[in-house]
Amino acid sequence: MLGDVQKTSVSPVFVGRSDELDTLADALERAAAGEPQAVLVGGEAGVGKTRLLEEFLAGAAAGGAVTATGGCVEIGEDGLPFAPLATALRALHRQVGDALTRAAAGHEGELARLLPELGETARESHDEDGRARLFELTARLLERLTADRTLVLAVEDLHWADRSTRELLGYLFRSLHSARLLIITTYRSDDIHRRHPLRPFLAELDRMRSLHRIELGRFTRAEVxxxxxxxxxxxxxxxxxxxxxxxxxxxxxxxxxxxxxxxxxxxxxxxSTSLRDLLLVRVEALPEDAQRVARIAAAAGSAVEFELLHAVAGLGEDELIEALRAAVGAGILRATPDGDGYRFRHALVREAVVDDLLPGERSRLNRRYAHALEADPGLVRADELPARLASHWYHAHDPAKALPAVLAAAVHARRRYAYTEQLRLLERALELWEDVPKEVREAQRPFDHADVYPACGCDDEALRRLDLLAEIVVAAHMSGERERSLAVARKALRMLDETKDPLRAAWFWTQQGKAAEGLARGDGRAELGRAQELVRGLPPSPVHAEVIAQAAAWSAVHTPGPESYATAEQAVELSRLVGAESTGLSARLTLGGHRIDSGDVEGGLAEMRAVCARAVELGEVHVLGRCYINLASALEGVGRSAEAVTVADEGVEVLHRFGLRDSTAWVHGNKACSLYSLGRWPEAEEAAREALRLARTRMPRGAAAKRFALLALARGEWDAAERELAVARAHYGTHDPQPQYEIPFGHCTLELAAARGRLTDARAALDETLRPGLPAAAQRYAWPLLIAAATAEADARGLPAAEQGRAAVLGSIRAAAKRLPRFIPVWQAHALYLDAELLRADGCEDAHRWAEVVAAFELLDRPYELARARYRWAASLLGAGGEGAAEPLAAAHTTAVRLGARPLREAVELLGRRARLSLGGNRQTGDGLGLTPRERDVLRLVALGHSNGRIAEELFISPKTVSVHVSNILAKLGVSGRGEAAATAHRMGLFSPPVRS
The missing domain is CATH 1.10.8 (Helicase, Ruva Protein; domain 3)
Known part of the structure; x- marks a missing residue:
């Protein structure tokens, strides 16, 4: 019955796997409905993953789906960056043609890094957003392609995938939300050992709800x-x-x-029971020429092009075809999907053949492949040539030939944003360095992107070891290997003579600072300071301009002031002198912010807008993100919230077009802040959620959490506010205490503590925030902080525990306020609000002062702050006799209800009930407090901080009865404890202390 096996060893009948096919079919159905799906198919080698995939893809294609397959390529440890996805996109290009070209319109240059058929690759971007932009544009390409069709992408042998491929797949899995797309990947589960790089990737994917796992088991006896x-x-x-x-x-x-x-x-x-011997049995049964071709093909990697095999095998074309026919007929080799070459039908056979090569035979075959590729580079695709040539020369054990090949492959990987693969190649170059003759090293040229580290190669034209270390620093930073970046930067600085090469040393110091900051081991100030010292007094140069521009940007967010302003001006001038426009744009953006803070608001905003326009015109993506982030933030800081939202919307559109995902997240976060100010809280919450969805790094995630905390505070959701503050703090960390983060943290912490009746904690938050001193240009964040502190003191006036230390707290608030500028309308309104609250905290309620506050905020589009001011104005009017209180109180109530500001609404309603005013402006009858006379007595004593025992003594009732009354009071006030009840009573003026006029 086995007589025909020589003709075919593969069953034409698909056996079993019905459950697995059902899972794939269900995923395809969901994808066709517009819900992107991902399926991971795992199983040991030889269990049937490829056959299952082929069967499913055939059915999917018959059903109208467009399918494309790419396989991860094993060529030693170098890998081919993005190889499977590039292969799949190439297959799509053959199938849908013009549709793919239209989907890539406007971004052909960037997407050509994956699919060279789209045209000339765009100019390389040396910023951290370049890779993210490529990923985002790939996702959008697939979204557009699936608008008119269901698409199935299959990636085989994920266990061989390079890190860039894994990261791009992970990005697609996470970011695609509305595409008719199904992505299927296969991998060998028996190859995934504890330290295999695929293991953490699979663990991360397991948390995704749209991803399904299939584990193929072995056949049963019936299936065999x-x-x-x-x-x-x-x-x-x-x-x-x-x-x-x-x-x-x-x-x-x-x-x-x-x-x-x-x-x-x-x-x-x-x-033989040996697996290798079992797999080699059929290879050894081939004719001699076919065995030889199989060995040569195995040394090439997972697949080999026919013409390349012809060049290496040394056989005539007819002899080679006959040998291949025998190997294919025996089921050893099979044609590649594109029909241009051959691959082993199963990777296990190839591995067995490679393992069986004689000592020296593998290196000899690799040398022949390398010679063939050098003689005729057209034998392989241009985008694969550098990595394959580097791999063959390296495994040929020829350092003199391997070094230039590896360096060329590293440059090619960098241009495709495959930084992990670039780093691996550069490390290999470093390994080869000392084994290469000096004349070979000196023949190498410096890397071709002086705008990344222009200090390198500045004193000679030959590649030096320091140039190689500089490239490793950048690649490690870009690939997220911050530890390696830091270690190599330190190593380079130990090798350098700073007196002879100050520019190069300055560059490495700035990189060390970046790495240390990224690893939460400091704020980078010391390293940047050292770089500044090294360039001081030197002639203008791109390095000099970059160091000063970075110093200006650092000072702007840490120690803004006149010195920082001067540094920014110097950076702008240096950039102009040396023609470093990109650096100059960044410096001009920093300078624009300084001009605003110093009083030239219109000039500063105009400068920032000009930088935005120029950055868009030039496509300077690493500046674009800062442009819209900083401009929207600056507009919000001067009270132009509606303009800030408009700029943010424009920024989202532009940054999305350029694929700058993290910068887009930042802009959404800034938009949320402005929408909060405008009283558009549901929109603010949605913008914060969008920021959180898009954010890949911790800072924009922290900003989103901070927005959620602020909303929760205003809504009276204390537990939620506390959770979000903790999340934000975890994202920001404590290694880099920037005022723009620390002051708002102090504000929120103080307000939350006050709301819960913890005045001591509120004071501690204020003291901790003010202790370092308020830097210049901190007014945007400092005014709300000081107002919250004064409000807490005013609400707590009359509490025995609040009197001790009150004068000192109020004194520190006044001292801090004296240093804050007031020349912007929004700052003037805040200053009036603070002055009125400080008077209230002193017991000097002044209705005229509150009228001024209301008038100031009526000129601004800040409804929540206006409503709070109207509430306080109404309360002061009631304290003075009640004339005119109804109208501002009703207006405050309308706003509080619309916003969902529960604490403010309850305070307004309680004040209205106490004054027997309806919120429509008419007098009410009845007490309307919801508390019995006895409960009012108990609450008054609770607010004074008395224990249940002391309350029982004063009211001549039992402690148990007091406990019952306290429980009722807490329920009626909607609070969770005695401290919060006391804070509520004082905040609402339920038992107002004497007021001095």
Whole structure:
């Protein structure tokens, strides 16, 4: 029954796997409905992953879906960046043609890094957003392609995937939300050892709800019988044959085929139990030329082009074709999907052949491949040539040839934003460095992007080891290997003589500072300071301009003031002198912010807008993100919230077009802040959620959490506010205490503590925030902080525990306020608000002062702050007799209800009930407090801080009765504890202390 196995060892009948096919079919159905799906198919080598995939893809294509497959390529440890996705996109290009070109319109240059057929690759971007932009544009390309079709992308052998491929796949899995797309990947589960790089990737994917896992098991005895019957053309196997094959294969589909073929060839017994020997049995049965071709093909990697194989094999074309025909007929090789070459039908066979190569034979074959590629580079695709040439020369053990090839491959990987693969290649170059003759090293040229580290290569034209270390620093930083970046920067600085090479040293110091900051080991100030010292007094240069521009940007967010302003001006001038426009744009943006803070608001805003326009015109993506982030923030800081939202919307559109995802997240966060100011809280919450969805790094995630905390505070959701503050703090960390983060943290912490009746904690938050001193240009954040502190003191006036230390707290608030500028309308309004609250905290309620506050905020579009001011104005009017209180109180209530500001609404309603005013402006009858007279007595004593025992003594009731009254009070006030009840009573003026006029 096995006589025909020589013709085909693969069953034409698909066996089993019905559950797995159902899972894939369900995923395809969901994808066709517009819900992107991902399926990971795992299983041991030979279990049938490829056959399952082929069967499903055939059915999907028959159903109208467009399918494309790419395989991860094994060529040593170098890998081919993005190889499977590039192959799949190439297959799509062949199938849908113009549709893919239209989907890529406007971004052909960037997407050409993955699919060279789209045209000339765009100028390389040396910023951290370049890679993210490529990923985002790829996602958008797939979204556009699936608008008119369902698309199935299959990636095989994920266990061989380079890190860039894994990261791009992960990005697609996470970021695609509305595409008719199904992505299927396969991997060998038995290859995923504890330290395999795929393991954490799989663990991360497991948390995604749209991803499904399929683990292929081995065949049962019945399924092996069906497989053998298919191989034999329908004839059922003898029971003895079935038992023998099932026992030896243990249900592994590939082993079933191999053992069946061996038996058909007459190997009735004595098959080696060694897996390698089993896999080699059929190779060794081939004619001599076919065996030789199989060995040569194995040394090439997962696949080899026909013309390349012809060049290396040394056979005539007819002899080569006959050898290939024999290998294909025996099921050893198969044609590649594009029809240009051959690959082993199963990777296990290739691995066995490679392992069987004689010592020296593999290096000799690699040398022949390298010579063939150098003689005719057109034998392989241009985008694969550098990595393959580097791999062949390296494994040929020829350092003199390997070094230039590896360096060239590293440059190519960098241009595709495959920074991890670039780093691996550069590390290999460093390994080869000392084994290469000096004349070979000196023949290498510096890397071709002086705008990344212009200090390198500045004193000679030859590649130096320091140039190589500089490239490693950048690649490690870009690939997220901050530890490696820091270590190599330190190593370079130990090698450098700073007196002889100050520019190069300055560059490495700035990189060390970046890495240390990224690793939360400091704020980078010391390293940047050292770089400044090194360039001081030197002639203008790109390095000099970059160091000063970075110093200006650092000072702007840490120590803004006159010195920082001067540094920014110097950076702008230096950039102009040396023609470093990109650096100059960044410096001008920093300078524009300083001009605003110093009083030239219109001039500063105009400068920032001009930088934005120029950055868009030039496509300077690493400046674009800062442009819209900073401009929207600056507009919000001067009270132009509506303009800030408009700029943010424009920024989202522009940054999305350029694929700058993290910068887009930042802009959404700034938009949320402005929408909050405008009283558009549901929109603010949505913008913060969008920021959180898009953010890949901790800073924009922290900003989004801070927005959620602010909303929760205003809504009276204390527990939620506390959670979000903790999340924000975790993202920001404590290694880099920037005022723009620390002051708002102090404000929110203080307000939350005050709301819960913890005045001591509120004072501690204020003291901690003010202790370092308020830097210049901190007014945007400092005014709300000081107002919250004064409000807490005013609300707590009359509490015995609040009196001690009050004068000192109010004094520190006044002292801090004196240093804050007031020349912007929004700052003037805040200053009036603070003055009124300080008077209230002193017991001097002044209705005229509150009227001024209301008038100031009526000129601004800040409804929440206006409503709070109206509430306080109404309360002061009631304290003075009540005339005119109804109208501002009703207006405050309308706003509080619309916003969902529960604490403010409750305070307004309670004040209205106490004054017997309806919120429509009419007097009410009845007490309307919701508390019985006895409960009012108990609450008054609770607000004074008395214990249940002391309350019982004063009111001549039992402690148990007091406890019941306290429980009722807490329920009626909607608070969770005695401290919060006391804070609520004082905040609402339930038992107002004497007021001095």
């Amino acid at each position: 019988r069906a497989q053998l019957a298919g191989i034999a053309g329908g004839s059922q196997p003898d029971r003895d044959v079935l038992d023998r094959i099932f026992e030896r294969s243990d249900g592994n589909a590939f082993f079933v085929e191999e053992i069946a073929a061996s038996l058909a060839d007459g190997c009735t017994g004595g098959l």
